[in-house]
Amino acid sequence: MSDETKDTAPADPGTRVEGAPAAGDPAHAQAPLRESPHVYFLGAGPGDPGLMTMRGADLLAAAGVVVHDERIHDDILDAYLPTAARRIDAAELGTSATTRGRRLATLAQEEGVVVRLVPYDGVLFSTTTDEAAAVHRGDVPFEIVPGIGLSAAVSAYTGTPLTTNRVRSVRFVEAGEQSHVDVSKHRNTGHVLMGSPQEMTAGIRALLADGWDPQTPALIAANVSTISQLTIETALGAAPDRIAEEIADEHLTVLLGQGIAARSELSWFESRPLFGWQVLIPRTKEQGADTSEVLAEFGAVGTVVPTIAIQPPRTPQQMDKAIRALVDGDYQWVGFTSVNAVRAVRMRLANLGLDTRSLAGVKVAAVGGKTAEALGEWGIDPDLVPTAEQSARGLAAIWPEFDDEGGFNRVLLPRADIATEVLVTGLTERGWQVDDVTAYRTVRAAPPPAPVRDAIKGGEFDAVLFTSSSTVRNLVGIAGKPHPTTVVACIGPATAQTARDHGLRVDVTAPEANVGALIDALVADARRMRDEDLAAGLAPLRPSQKRRSRSRRS
Structure with missing residues (x-):
C-alpha cells in the first residue's frame, strides 16, 4: 500500500515544552504580579524548561521585561516568555552585583514589573542577595522565587545519591583556590563543588594539596537535565586533566562521595535509548512538533524541516460544489482521511457563515484517532473510525456495504491532491458512489537555512524519519541527501523503496504505518547498535559521533 494516506496530526502551533505548565491555566494559577514597580528574582532551575516552577512560568508569561544571563536561559525564555516581552542581558546593567541591583531598581521604576532570571535555584553561590539588597536600597519592592537547585538536579539526573545510610551530611563548596576542606573531619560527608572549569581545576588542586586521596571517586557534570548533559566519572587526581581535555566553558558540578x-543502578537519564541523538523530522512544522515530543521521551532532540506546505486547490470550484451538495444533504457519508482535510472543510463552511449544523444527518468517518480528535474539536463525534490499521486501507476494510434500502449512496472524500485510490476502490466495491474532491494541495516547501542543509549533508544528524514518499522526494530536493552515517528510518515499504530509489540506505522500516511504530523501530535499532558496541568492548557512540571518530582517524 501507499504510505501517503494515514492518520497523522499536526500539533497545536502553540505546543509548549513537555512538562511545562500552561501559563494562565486556572488550575495552575498563582498569586498575581505585585503592583509596579517590583522586581522578581526567579530561579531558572538546572536547564530543562520543563523543570520551571509553576510560579515561575506564570511570572514569565506575564512579564514585560526580563533581565537574564547570556545564553544560560535562552531555552527557558523561548518556552515561556511572550514574544512581545523585552529581553535584557544582565551584563548590560553592570559588572558588579550592586550596580546591577541599582539598575534593576531604576528599570522597575521606569517599566513597572521586572523579572530577573537567575541561574539554578537563584540563591546558592549566586549574586541574587547582593542585587536584591541594592534593589531594596532603591526603595523598590522585590521577591525571591527559588528554582530547582542544581545539586539536587545533578544527583537526580546522574543517578548519584548525595546522602546514603553512611553519609548523613552534605558540604557545598564554591570551587576556586580557596576550596580548602580538611578531609580528616569530613570522611563521611558528601561534597558538592560548583564553578567554571578554571575554578574547578583550581579547587580540586587545593583539595589535593590539603591531603585528599587522588583516588577519591569524582563525578563531573555539566548541562544537567538537558540533552547536552555530560558526565565524567573519574578519580579526583585525574579530574583536572579530564576537564581540560573534554570540557569547554560550561558551568561544572563535581560530586565527591x-x-x-x-x-x-540509578543512572536513568543518560541511559535512555536515544539520549543525545539529533533526529531530523521532514514534516510540516505542526506535525513535527508532536513527533519531537515523543522523541524527547527517549532522550532525542527532533529538528523539524518542513518539506511541504498546505495551500488551497488550484481550482476551488469542485470543492465549492461539493460543499454546497453537503449542505443540501446530497451525501450520506463524508470521509476524512487527514486532519488537514478536516480543517479545509471547516474553513470552507466558516467562509460561508456555516458550522457543524450543516452536517446534520450526514454520517462521518475518520481515518484514525488523530483525525477523530480534530473532528471532536469541531464538535463532531465520528460514526466510523478504524481501531486496527489507521490508514486509508484500514478505513476501507471496515466501511459498511451499501444497502439499497438506505437511500442514496453518495460519499464525499475531501482530500489532498495526492490520490486516495485505495479508499475509493474499496468504497466503490461496496456499492458506494464516491466523489473524490481535492480540498487542499501539498506543495514543496522552501529550502531550510544553509546551516541545516550543511548539517544534513555533513552527518550532524543521527537519524532521519521519513513518514511518506513525498517527504523523501521533497527533502532530497530542497536540502540534499542525508549523510551515509545517518540512520534512515521509513514508515513503510513504499516510503523505503522511494528512499532507495534516491540512493539512500534504509536502516529501519516500521512494522506498522504509523509514527509511533516508526519511533519504536528506531529505538530498537539504537539499542541493537549499543549492544553491539558493548559486546565489542567499545564505548557506545551515536551515529554522528562515529562519523566524527572516523574523520579524526583519517
Missing part, C-alpha cells in the same frame, strides 16, 4: 558507586 560514596553515592557515585550507585550510578550503575
Whole structure:
C-alpha cells in the first residue's frame, strides 16, 4: 500500500515544552504580579524548561521585561516568555552585583514589573542577595522565587545519591583556590563543588594539596537535565586533566562521595535509548512538533524541516460544489482521511457563515484517532473510525456495504491532491458512489537555512524519519541527501523503496504505518547498535559521533 494516506496530526502551533505548565491555566494559577514597580528574582532551575516552577512560568508569561544571563536561559525564555516581552542581558546593567541591583531598581521604576532570571535555584553561590539588597536600597519592592537547585538536579539526573545510610551530611563548596576542606573531619560527608572549569581545576588542586586521596571517586557534570548533559566519572587526581581535555566553558558540578558507586543502578537519564541523538523530522512544522515530543521521551532532540506546505486547490470550484451538495444533504457519508482535510472543510463552511449544523444527518468517518480528535474539536463525534490499521486501507476494510434500502449512496472524500485510490476502490466495491474532491494541495516547501542543509549533508544528524514518499522526494530536493552515517528510518515499504530509489540506505522500516511504530523501530535499532558496541568492548557512540571518530582517524 501507499504510505501517503494515514492518520497523522499536526500539533497545536502553540505546543509548549513537555512538562511545562500552561501559563494562565486556572488550575495552575498563582498569586498575581505585585503592583509596579517590583522586581522578581526567579530561579531558572538546572536547564530543562520543563523543570520551571509553576510560579515561575506564570511570572514569565506575564512579564514585560526580563533581565537574564547570556545564553544560560535562552531555552527557558523561548518556552515561556511572550514574544512581545523585552529581553535584557544582565551584563548590560553592570559588572558588579550592586550596580546591577541599582539598575534593576531604576528599570522597575521606569517599566513597572521586572523579572530577573537567575541561574539554578537563584540563591546558592549566586549574586541574587547582593542585587536584591541594592534593589531594596532603591526603595523598590522585590521577591525571591527559588528554582530547582542544581545539586539536587545533578544527583537526580546522574543517578548519584548525595546522602546514603553512611553519609548523613552534605558540604557545598564554591570551587576556586580557596576550596580548602580538611578531609580528616569530613570522611563521611558528601561534597558538592560548583564553578567554571578554571575554578574547578583550581579547587580540586587545593583539595589535593590539603591531603585528599587522588583516588577519591569524582563525578563531573555539566548541562544537567538537558540533552547536552555530560558526565565524567573519574578519580579526583585525574579530574583536572579530564576537564581540560573534554570540557569547554560550561558551568561544572563535581560530586565527591560514596553515592557515585550507585550510578550503575540509578543512572536513568543518560541511559535512555536515544539520549543525545539529533533526529531530523521532514514534516510540516505542526506535525513535527508532536513527533519531537515523543522523541524527547527517549532522550532525542527532533529538528523539524518542513518539506511541504498546505495551500488551497488550484481550482476551488469542485470543492465549492461539493460543499454546497453537503449542505443540501446530497451525501450520506463524508470521509476524512487527514486532519488537514478536516480543517479545509471547516474553513470552507466558516467562509460561508456555516458550522457543524450543516452536517446534520450526514454520517462521518475518520481515518484514525488523530483525525477523530480534530473532528471532536469541531464538535463532531465520528460514526466510523478504524481501531486496527489507521490508514486509508484500514478505513476501507471496515466501511459498511451499501444497502439499497438506505437511500442514496453518495460519499464525499475531501482530500489532498495526492490520490486516495485505495479508499475509493474499496468504497466503490461496496456499492458506494464516491466523489473524490481535492480540498487542499501539498506543495514543496522552501529550502531550510544553509546551516541545516550543511548539517544534513555533513552527518550532524543521527537519524532521519521519513513518514511518506513525498517527504523523501521533497527533502532530497530542497536540502540534499542525508549523510551515509545517518540512520534512515521509513514508515513503510513504499516510503523505503522511494528512499532507495534516491540512493539512500534504509536502516529501519516500521512494522506498522504509523509514527509511533516508526519511533519504536528506531529505538530498537539504537539499542541493537549499543549492544553491539558493548559486546565489542567499545564505548557506545551515536551515529554522528562515529562519523566524527572516523574523520579524526583519517
